[in-house]
Amino acid sequence: MRRNVSPAADDRLLSAAGDALDTFPKLLLGHVRSRPERPANREKDFGIWRSWSWAEIATEVEALACGLSAMGFRRRDKLAIIGDNRPRLYWAIAAAQALGGVPVPVYQDSIAEEMAFVLNHAEVRFAVAEDQEQVDKLIAIKEECPHLETVIFSDPRGMRHYEQSFLHDYETIQAGGREFAHSDRNFFRDEVAKGRGSDTAIILYTSGTTGRPKGVVLTFDNVLISAKNAIAFEGLTDREEALAYLPMAWIGEHIFSYAQAYCAGFCASCPESQATVMADLRELGPTYLFAPPRIFENILTQVMIRMEDAGWVKRKLFHYFLRVAKRVGLPVLDRQAVPLFDRALYWLGNVLVYGPLKNMLGLSRVRVAYTAGEAIGPDLFNFYRSLGINLKQLYGMTESSVFLCIQKDGAVKPDTVGSPIEDVEIRIAEDGEVLFRSPGAFQCYYKNPEATAEVKRPDDWVHTGDSGFFDPDGQLKILDRAKDVGWLEGGSLFAPRFIENKLKYFPHIKEAVVFGDSRPFVAALINIDLGAVGDWAQRRNLPYASYQELAAEDTVYDLIEDCIEQVNRDLAAEPALAPSQICRFLVLHKELDADDGELTRTRKVRRRIIAARYQSLVDALYSGRPTGRIETEITFEDGRIAHMRAELAIRDVAATSPLPERRLLKKAS
Amino acid sequence: MKRIGEPILTADRISLAFGGIVALNEISVQIRQSEVLAIIGPNGAGKTSMLNVINGFYHPQAGTIAWKGKTRRRMRPYHAAAQGIARTFQNVALFHGMTTLDNIMTGRLLRMRRNFLWQAIYSGPAEREELAHRAYAEKIIDFLEIQAIRKTPVGRLPYGLQKRVELGRALAMEPELLLLDEPMAGMNVEEKEDMCRFVLDVNDEFGTTIALIEHDMGVVMDISDRIVVLDYGRKIADGPPDEVRTRPEVIAAYLGEER
Numbered sequence: 015m016r017r018n019v020s021p022a023a024d025d026r027l028l029s030a031a032g033d034a035l036d037t038f039p040k041l042l043l044g045h046v047r048s049r050p051e052r053p054a055n056r057e058k059d060f061g062i063w064r065s066w067s068w069a070e071i072a073t074e075v076e077a078l079a080c081g082l083s084a085m086g087f088r089r090r091d092k093l094a095i096i097g098d099n100r101p102r103l104y105w106a107i108a109a110a111q112a113l114g115g116v117p118v119p120v121y122q123d124s125i126a127e128e129m130a131f132v133l134n135h136a137e138v139r140f141a142v143a144e145d146q147e148q149v150d151k152l153i154a155i156k157e158e159c160p161h162l163e164t165v166i167f168s169d170p171r172g173m174r175h176y177e178q179s180f181l182h183d184y185e186t187i188q189a190g191g192r193e194f195a196h197s198d199r200n201f202f203r204d205e206v207a208k209g210r211g212s213d214t215a216i217i218l219y220t221s222g223t224t225g226r227p228k229g230v231v232l233t234f235d236n237v238l239i240s241a242k243n244a245i246a247f248e249g250l251t252d253r254e255e256a257l258a259y260l261p262m263a264w265i266g267e268h269i270f271s272y273a274q275a276y277c278a279g280f281c282a283s284c285p286e287s288q289a290t291v292m293a294d295l296r297e298l299g300p301t302y303l304f305a306p307p308r309i310f311e312n313i314l315t316q317v318m319i320r321m322e323d324a325g326w327v328k329r330k331l332f333h334y335f336l337r338v339a340k341r342v343g344l345p346v347l348d349r350q351a352v353p354l355f356d357r358a359l360y361w362l363g364n365v366l367v368y369g370p371l372k373n374m375l376g377l378s379r380v381r382v383a384y385t386a387g388e389a390i391g392p393d394l395f396n397f398y399r400s401l402g403i404n405l406k407q408l409y410g411m412t413e414s415s416v417f418l419c420i421q422k423d424g425a426v427k428p429d430t431v432g433s434p435i436e437d438v439e440i441r442i443a444e445d446g447e448v449l450f451r452s453p454g455a456f457q458c459y460y461k462n463p464e465a466t467a468e469v470k471r472p473d474d475w476v477h478t479g480d481s482g483f484f485d486p487d488g489q490l491k492i493l494d495r496a497k498d499v500g501w502l503e504g505g506s507l508f509a510p511r512f513i514e515n516k517l518k519y520f521p522h523i524k525e526a527v528v529f530g531d532s533r534p535f536v537a538a539l540i541n542i543d544l545g546a547v548g549d550w551a552q553r554r555n556l557p558y559a560s561y562q563e564l565a566a567e568d569t570v571y572d573l574i575e576d577c578i579e580q581v582n583r584d585l586a587a588e589p590a591l592a593p594s595q596i597c598r599f600l601v602l603h604k605e606l607d608a609d610d611g612e613l614t615r616t617r618k619v620r621r622r623i624i625a626a627r628y629q630s631l632v633d634a635l636y637s638g639r640p641t642g643r644i645e646t647e648i649t650f651e652d653g654r655i656a657h658m659r660a661e662l663a664i665r666d667v668a669a670t671s672p673l674p675e676r677r678l679l680k681k682a683s
Numbered sequence: 684m685k686r687i688g689e690p691i692l693t694a695d696r697i698s699l700a701f702g703g704i705v706a707l708n709e710i711s712v713q714i715r716q717s718e719v720l721a722i723i724g725p726n727g728a729g730k731t732s733m734l735n736v737i738n739g740f741y742h743p744q745a746g747t748i749a750w751k752g753k754t755r756r757r758m759r760p761y762h763a764a765a766q767g768i769a770r771t772f773q774n775v776a777l778f779h780g781m782t783t784l785d786n787i788m789t790g791r792l793l794r795m796r797r798n799f800l801w802q803a804i805y806s807g808p809a810e811r812e813e814l815a816h817r818a819y820a821e822k823i824i825d826f827l828e829i830q831a832i833r834k835t836p837v838g839r840l841p842y843g844l845q846k847r848v849e850l851g852r853a854l855a856m857e858p859e860l861l862l863l864d865e866p867m868a869g870m871n872v873e874e875k876e877d878m879c880r881f882v883l884d885v886n887d888e889f890g891t892t893i894a895l896i897e898h899d900m901g902v903v904m905d906i907s908d909r910i911v912v913l914d915y916g917r918k919i920a921d922g923p924p925d926e927v928r929t930r931p932e933v934i935a936a937y938l939g940e941e942r
Contacts, residue, residue: 059825060818060821060822060824060825061817061821061824061830061833062821171826171884171888172884172887172888174887174888175887286830287828287830287831289830289831290830290831293831293834
């Protein structure tokens with residue numbers, strides 16, 4: 015769909031791109047010159063994919079930037095951006111940057127109180143919100159946020175009766191901007207030209223597993239150089255298709271759907287809603303995909319559940335060819351020698367099963383897919399790779415503008431995160447902590463010099479807080495958060511996340527938190543996966559009315575016990591970890607939730623908070639009692655609080671020898 | 684704020700009996716432009732019968748109904764639909780094998796001008812018409828936030844979502860008066876809150892007049908402009924929520940009388 019981009023406007027925008035392309039707005043103007051007609055953004059709205067070319071988004075960004083400026087937005091002002099992935103919100107990032115301001119994306123599912131903290135800490139004067147839901151939160155905290163002056167909303171639905179004078183419609187602001195641009199034709203171009211690579215490009219608040227969020231300050235140089243190095247590493251072009259569906263406040267999303275799209279000139283497409291991501295993925299068929307492990311897990315769970323419902327022939331065919339893929343898929347993908355017969359069989363499997371399956375999932379065009387953020391189960395990882403999907407792991411964090419290590423094609427292992435890319439130096443400290451130096455290394459934590467000094471030392475080495483080591487091939491292997499590693503009472507090493515990940519590889523287990531530091535043995539709190547366990551229960555005609563009821567079922571405990579026994583067998587195979595076998599567990603009555611502060615917004619477990627909240631349950635686990643009693647508070651998304659009381663069963667698990675003596679005694683009696 | 688206008692529907696001394704059982708006994712009700720009217724009452728009070736009379740399912744033995752000033756005689760449900768009265772049912776009445784989108788599109792049928800032969804050929808005006816109707820259906824899908832189930836057969840949907848699809852189908856008719864029969868029955872708290880928001884939004888954004896039957900008193904008190912209370916086929920109260928709430932006869936009907 016072409017809209018009104020006059021040739022004159024194009025010319026006017028073009029001449030700004032003369033100097034070095036060291037900021038995103040300059041890159042934007044560069045694209046207007048080199049690929050004005052190529053799509054830059056797409057969005058599915060009212061059931062139809064609608065697209066905007068680079069030339070079109072440049073005029074949209076210009077209108078918004080001029081409108082913001084007319085409203086009093088000045089250089090170094092912060093612009094908060096709150097909402098699901100929408101092209102308009104991405105334009106707001108570019109508009110703020112064009113004016114020399116700093117975009118501060120906020121997690122859209124933050125409760126009002128979290129939002130108030132970020133807005134106050136960053137001294138945000140302007141905010142762009144997606145819809146009524148976000149505006150309501152902003153109105154609720156307006157009093158507490160003295161800096162906040164103007165709120166711009168993108169979707170006016172439901173807000174006809176809102177009379178607050180600080181609320182403005184996105185389109186009205188843009189209309190004002192167009193008028194402003196008319197009177198000062200060179201304003202936008204001049205503002206863009208003032209930007210320098212060393213300016214602050216963005217402040218991203220990390221959810222952090224402990225304490226208050228910290229604002230990570232990144233410059234254009236940080237983000238741009240990292241993004242470009244990764245583009246060169248993978249050979250990405252302006253023909254890539256990417257789906258922008260992860261939270262905009264997360265560095266990964268910012269890099270993949272904004273920074274890299276602007277650097278390489280490819281198109282980032284926004285799904286219709288969070289609930290339609292899978293369907294939109296299928297329609298779009300991205301070539302460049304990023305997803306945290308839980309998404310790949312969900313997809314696999316869905317596929318397996320639906321295959322159970324398929325006819326007998328299809329089911330046999332599916333499982334037969336999955337076994338073939340398991341055997342020969344990985345060597346085929348890594349271009350190793352494969353016997354002719356196997357190759358033919360794999361080809362047939364591709365025609366009958368893998369091809370249609372990938373097509374169903376929207377993964378048939380994927381050239382590069384990344385997973386990161388958490389460890390991914392080797393079975394899960396290899397499942398996708400054996401289907402011929404080039405899924406790889408990478409290592410990075412907000413403080414490094416993501417890219418530190420990426421796995422090279424042909425050298426992919428499920429348990430490493432690859433080797434350092436161009437310009438990145440990585441060193442393992444004496445205590446095992448991973449340190450890095452890279453052009454993507456962050457400037458500082460905003461207004462928090464103590465925290466900055468703790469992480470970024472004067473010699474420029476940044477301390478990641480992860481402990482890891484290089485394997486013989488020079489690939490980095492991450493063990494755990496350094497501060498989480500502890501010791502059992504018996505004196506053996508206890509790496510909680512390592513065990514939890516092993517548990518989470520089972521589709522029935524959604525989250526797990528294990529305890530063991532300074533304890534006689536390891537015990538676990540388990541969260542079941544409602545989808546997978548619910549389906550499992552349905553197949554067994556097991557009635558349940560709620561999550562709580564399902565979680566308390568005896569048979570569900572049996573199911574989880576099986577999973578834990580398998581983990582124990584795995585752990586027993588490694589002498590150093592054998593004492594970390596899980597001896598007791600219970601299934602929690604509610605899902606761990608970011609709104610209750612139990613998980614970060616990127617769904618990482620907040621160990622200390624959970625330990626404190628479920629203190630009575632942890633005590634029960636170590637007391638030998640058969641049940642634990644708990645009373646918890648639940649926070650709803652709108653901030654209301656409810657109480658929940660429960661008595662949870664605790665179960666002992668058989669450990670594989672060698673095992674802690676306590677277990678032996680119990681068995682004998 | 685919204686304006687509540689003149690009565691658009693006036694039911695005057697309606698009586699309806701099934702054999703010896705009197706379902707409605709000389710009930711007079713007015714529904715005013717742009718209001719949200721709640722009809723409440725204990726089980727068997729005649730609430731659903733009242734809705735059925737309004738949209739022509741039942742024919743009262745006595746009394747008249749005037750729609751926008753015009754008194755109607757005997758009328759059938761499709762007359763009501765053609766006049767701009769849409770409804771949803773206590774037990775969801777959707778086409779279970781059809782997708783959400785198709786179900787909503789059936790709500791557009793009355794507004795389709797081309798005959799089915801022309802539609803089968805699907806060219807020229809028929810195609811344009813289909814596109815326009817599809818665009819309207821998409822507006823409703825967006826409004827009710829059911830994009831994710833657009834292509835899902837409704838038989839596979841949970842009850843709460845089916846209720847929402849049914850509301851969508853009723854909205855597709857672009858009705859002036861929307862009758863909702865227990866739109867929130869059997870829903871959990873979250874689904875109820877969503878539904879309340881949709882009802883209020885429909886009323887607000889489309890200006891649709893709404894008459895609904897609901898048991899959840901919290902919901903009724905929150906969203907309605909006016910409440911009519913029925914008991915054993917008689918109207919025992921009619922007024923704004925705060926006033927109705929305190930009436931002794933309403934309390935008696937709900938809590939039983941002191942003995």
